[in-house]
Amino acid sequence: MAVPMSPKQKVYQSVLLEIRKFIENNELEPGDKLPSERELAEKLNRGRSSVREALRAMELLGLIETKHGEGTFLRTYRPYKTVELLASFVLQDHNTRHDLLLVKQLLEKEAAKLAYPNLNEKDIEELNRISKHTTMEPPERHREFFYYLVNRTDNRLLVKIWQLLDEFSRTIDSQYYMVDFYKELMEYYSSRDYEKIELLFEKYS
Amino acid sequence: MAVPMSPKQKVYQSVLLEIRKFIENNELEPGDKLPSERELAEKLNRGRSSVREALRAMELLGLIETKHGEGTFLRTYRPYKTVELLASFVLQDHNTRHDLLLVKQLLEKEAAKLAYPNLNEKDIEELNRISKHTTMEPPERHREFFYYLVNRTDNRLLVKIWQLLDEFSRTIDSQYYMVDFYKELMEYYSSRDYEKIELLFEKYS
């Protein structure tokens, strides 16, 4: 018997990785153009249809944008198409739901602490404004609030992960806290009461 | 002139929707088999390659599973695969070492707290064993230790994200704490001293 093959990778999967490498090597940024499908196929020694399968998947995830007659372009990642589609497919899976909300909440708590030293008066003012924005629905207000806050951590990875989880959670269940939560958090920020942030999240969860 | 087409939808997009409808109408559930690619192509009056583009996208999203020679099957949706793929694209283009290590550390801290109520004597014993495993290099010991701990949170999403970050961090700097850290943590676990965990991480970072 031959040695069992390591889980054979499909061509489109490896194409995915090679495209990623290409982007990396050439330092492509959002808006930049990728080589044409035919060019990629030839360069990677793959069939065009396999390259397309990879590109279609990337498109669905929102990583690239294709313009008929023009080409394929890198885009700033915005998880939106993905989520809409997933929402229509995904049935309620309680475990996933619970896992998701918990991790998201966890990140928000840590973001609240990480952002703490970076907040200036203007930030605090803005956060106050959002938290009191009564025309918004509570879930939307929550999102805006933490979108601003997470970005103030200056940790792009954290931002990306949070955005992704937020997009997913949006389709399942909207999560937010009582108004007092935001109010108290803002008080701690204003009074430089760092230690209480941790407890605040526990109190309201 | 013909009436301007509404934003022309690509075939693979509409195939996606038709497959969804098919699943709905036939009340397919995870594990059930979808019609073959050729069958779908014929039924929907589309080319097989277009059907494949739709299926590949669904596969990448983790909605279906394809088995060579057998068929295509519906599966329970788990966002993990998506997270992995996106992260691999998102992470590559920036200098994210610092971000990465910080988020990873953050997750480990929270995992240490989340796992707390789930730990039984056997777990504590095992963790003790790992932390005193002197033949391992410190980074490897750290990994083993938290691999075990993160799994004890019973949050599969958290596990996946941590594993992913760990995988990435492995290629850059290895992170670990002084021996006293693990020792103290184990003491808190043994003595049910939950509150001190948070401070422990701050102390050693």
Add this chain to the structure above:
DNA sequence: AAGTTAAGGGTGGTCTGACCACTTTTGCAA
């Protein structure tokens, strides 16, 4: 010369048909 139009080349979008590799089923022979 300036503006307009037509043609060509490049690119994504789609379909068809052909093989290959793998799994399950079938059917024949022992």
Add this chain to the structure above:
DNA sequence: TTGCAAAAGTGGTCAGACCACCCTTAACTT
């Protein structure tokens, strides 16, 4: 009845053809 090889079914991949669309350029008109 049992064993196993052939056949059928299915996903994986490739090549080529053609269409639709966009942009550049060349030719034409004014």
